Amino acid sequence: MRDGRLTLITAIGALLICGWFWHCRQSEQRLTLPDQANATMLLVIQPDEFRIEKGQIQFRGHLSDGRVIQGQYFSKEKENLQRFKFDKTTSVLVTGELGRPLPATNAAEFDYRRYLAKNGVYNTIKVTKLVLKAPVRTLNPFQWWQNKCHELRAQWVTATMQLPATLRLYVQGLFLGWRADDFYETLHAVTDLGLIHLFSISGFHVSWLVNVLSKGLIRLRLTQWIIAWIMLMILPSYFILAGAAPSLFRAVAAAMFGFLVHLLGWRVSSLSLWSFSLIAGLVVYPAILTQFGGQLSYGLAFALLFVGQFKPIKQAILLNLISLPIILYHVYQWHVLTLFVNLLILPIFSVCVFPIVLLAGLLGHSLTGLASAVDGLLNWLTELLNQLAALPGMVVFGQPPIVAVMGLIILTIVLMAQRIKWWSGICLVMMYVTCYGLIHYPTSGEVTFFDIGQGDSFLVTSPRHREITMIDTGGRVNFGGQAVTGRSKALKVSVNYLKSQGIDHIDQLLLSHQDSDHVGDITDVLQNLHVKRLYVPLGMMDNPRFVKRIEADLKNTQVISVKAGDHVSGTNLTVVHPMQAGEGTNEDSMVLHGAYGGRKWLFTGDLDRAGERAILTQFPSLTTDVLKLGHHGSKTSSDPGVLLKLQPQLAIISAGRDNRYGHPNQETMTTLSKQQIPFLSTQTSGMIRYRYTKSGKNQWQTFLKEK
Template sequence: MSGCVFGDFWVSAGLAGIWLIRIVCLKDRSILIWAIVTSLVFGCWFVFQRDQRRLQTLPEMSNTTVKLQVQPDDVLVGPDSVQLKGRLPTGQQVTGQYYAAEGERPAPQWQIKRASTLTVAGDVMQFEPATNVNEFDYGAYQRQNGVLNRVKIAQLLAVTPATGGHVWQRWLNACHTLRARLIIETKKLPPLLALYVQGLFLGYRADNFYDNLAAVTDLGLIHLFSISGFHVVWLTAVMAFVLKRLRCSQAAVNVIILLSLPSYFVLAGAAPSLLRAILVSMLALGASLMHWKVTPLTLWGLSLMLALLWYPALLMQLGGQLSYALAFALIFVEGRSTLMKTVLLNMVSLPFVLYHVYQWHVWSLMANLLILPVFSWLIFPVTLIGGLLGLKFPVVAQLCTHLLGWFTQGLDTIAHFPGMITFGKPHIVLVVLLVGLTLVLLTRHRQRTVIIALAVTYAASFLMIHYPVKGEVTFFDIGQGDSFMIREPYGKQITMIDTGGDVFFGGHQVKKRSRALRLNINYMQSMGIHRIDALCLSHQDADHVGFVGDVLKTMAVKRLYIPWGMAANPQFMQRIRPNLNQTQLISVRAGQTIPGTHLKVVHPFTPGLGGNEDSMVLTGQYGGLQFMFTGDLGQDGEKKIIAHYPQLRTDVLKLGHHGSKTSSAPEFIQALQPKVGIISAGRHNRYGHPNQETLATLAQQHVPYFNTQTNGMIRYRFRAHHPGYWETVMKEDAT
């Protein structure tokens, strides 16, 4: 029911139909009635919540003043920026971003120590949609969690302490205030110890978390740092042990833990994935106090229903899916060996991981098997002791840091073993089938048949992703820059032209995950691509080659092509040399071809250092259309091309320099006679790309065009020796 409203309707409706058939087959009228009534209640609740969110989403407003009720642990003050989450007086949740003037730091007033009301001036904006295929939709994620708008803050006008309110609000404020203080205090610990303490017990991840603990993600161990059932069971066991040593009765122990769990839920960051563990523990403790016998499956089901009342879209997120899928599977693996438990739980999680992350490390199974006991008996105690005593006794902090450092180095060593498999994103129907077959495997019925079916399904999914019948020419929406990919049918040849890159104008560079890893590399991995046969860089500008380091580190690049003379540019060579490894560097000039592809080089004619005028220009035929990629070549270079190649024609022209008036000379467009133009430019870019003169030239020559600003990612998909068709993420047609 939740999926029908918040996710994929047809898949969810199909699962609901299967579930209903199962209920009918039980031939128990009371169960059928209860199931229908419950479904109707939850269905109405989900629709109501969806409609409320639509109604409460504010229209965009510029230069307005708003009041934000914020908690101190929801305000993250950086060197030159502030990120926060708060509520408007009307109850809507919003995020806020503030950037200090260049060379300045945020004012001390941002460092609030208790619940406060911030009066700010700025713009109320809606979240931008994902504009590339398989790009993480941050706006949808925030809306699923009830955050409906964002505020671009220009100025902090006033800070006033929040009023006490009712008992519930005072308790909530106290928990948030304590969490904020704990985060501040733990930052004084040695950096590595601080990362572990904050991640394992406070649900807080610093900006450098993934840089320092990259192996945790690569080996599929991030769940150990996502506070959930594993942490709650460990902490409640420690509390019970201490309370019993203080001679508390079992009933008193249960009551104290039961009353403490809601506070810990807030102290640990109140993540949706943590809610299940808290609810299960509270329900189990309540049942014990009432002397009720409740089965684990009943606890699981009750916790799911209560969680969906609080977070209706919980199961649309990877954290919620893994939390409930693994908890469900744990019920059925009791009594099996540790090895078999680990294998089965990894098999349950694998379809979800592949659907959202696209990769899997073959060593993750061994890592989970070996490291879970280490976490229970070493890492948790060491981290807790270091967090509690580290500030008062620096020697203890240093000792704990050394132990955690050895552990982290061990993870890094394992993560660097070969074995990372780029599987790609399987179709959601196959994901459902894989999950269903794995759950059947837990029942121990017809195991041989189920294992064969699983193997066949995984193999079929892998082959469909890695050897697609259709090829594609893809123009990524990389912002202000260029990045394109050509994939021939059946994955025979992968060519990438430019990588995109960040361009800064003396403003603020926010530390976050590389856009390449979130956009073009992410898309390629989702399509099962782990190698690039030919990486062609048009010239040295950062908006074209800025992400080349990420591409070279992430992908197995066979050959790197650059325009004639750019190898003599020391600045460019310094950028790529550390990551070349086994990649062959090749310079090309007009008249040459890119081996293994259909691409021919038609510029440059003379060597250069990689300026706009030295841009590599490529042309080639795919899916019955002739494509041309022009980099940032100016009008003088365009005229040289048509002078050297007077018979040259093209069907699809990637306009030079993002549609600038310095490119796309009228005689160049007239000579090439393109049928479609492609403009790759960033939204609201400071250059005003595309220029109106260029658009007028296209109009005069009757050339329709796609623009990544309005169309998002653009794909031309085709079969071998057949014409293809155009697709855009944002559904506007070519202008």
């Protein structure tokens, strides 16, 4: 800042980068194609961007004008999908529904539309017909080189499929930047213990490979000048071979700048090399600093410039401190063993795991004994990590505000720059404690209706989190005997949201009845959050199918069966249905009535009209301000006479977009219109939240702002 000329150059450079970022954001509309129901287009697809897994094809293709399209193709004939497999850059004719990916519709939900847009993808296509045309031939040498790199990567990924399971995951993750569908299921400790950076190819991998190759070339008695030229040719190819991730770009760019300045004989500091890689990264990937991987990659590389003079343990502590605010903002939790495990594992990976995995990956097909032995060692290491991750110590911190994240990062840098002064350390600790307190003890409570598609899942909390109640978990309906795959809506939406609010437990989990769209995700909720009490309608625990589904996860959970007139302990909720024991069907739905934030609420499950009339017979003075319409707005519920007696000021509809049942039914909508009852629907509003405080400052919020 003391150098006026340098400050001016920096300011101009920053303005240019901001202008470039703005230009790229504005070009999103120009690059987005209009929705089309029966679109046909010819795409050029690289073989390593065409995946056949679990009865579906996923791909990323390029139009002739440079637009990138993300595609998906489902087929009932799973065994015939392999006929579409190809190993050359190929033109493919696809027909299907062209549109935009759905944005996040809940707070704290992963925004797939924004993620794709940051990577230059603005359209998706649900393919109904797919025809392979012919391998692509090009006279452009740059494009030919790119195609060959993609083809080689696809061949290597295919070759690794023949390796033993765990060895395959390590080879693909450490050297090819490939994530198999079972990666996180097998290596869940990688994320729990903060080791995902080892499998996200970046500076650690590039430095290791450059070091190994350089030593090998030195042994061949090549000069440093020749080695630098060889590396400048190898690194761009490795960038594509390793998956071309934005976070990898930083490491490759920094290494290439280092070799280039060596050839030119310039004396450039490490900070300047980092700066060159940042500028290059922002030019090629303008949104790189808005992504989790980009933030960690550039943040940790920047921190390394400060901590080089410290001992390894102090280095590890400071590097963990610089990454912690970023991790908490994106993941919401942190394991206390993360620092210890990183100190233990990093040397093991550098000295042992990398070399033996690379060796077994190259020779495993011919030396099956070697592959089996290495696979056994990796299984042992993976099991050790999984056991460490299972130990107590996972702290659900919650999502700190972005301003607090920036403050924590700046304070950590000050701590490093000041050579660990006591006052900066105290300020850092106080800021973490303050953030934790504000997240875990909020002044407001809420009643939240999650948008989980076709199903129900609601959250009720009180100020200071004295009460945390969930009503139903949602779940996916299994149509035609097809297996339900992928992460559940509960993990993507409700569990994720709770953790973002600093919540690691549920005081009361209330299940209205046993249908999959209401309780299908209960296993994920029980496994990821401590549930103190589980309430079910009377008679539902006599259903052996339901009991079998949950009994393995009921470790420290008290199960309570309730009927009309019972009070739900620790809440303002009273059960008003069922009147007698049932089997957990729609007609047996648990219906709850309670007061929160100056309003009376009625949650009706999938109760039919006869059940609604029975409630008014037993509770003739019952009224409500907010009514969750029964059975997702079906005409089998919402009896006009019952609505007239309840006199709700607002109706809430929880239903999936374009669902096959036609919910909400037009008859129900006509009833609401005749009785002048306004409504909100998760179909158009996304997550619906009512926040209230003791002082009466209450507010309705909808996540989507349509209409």
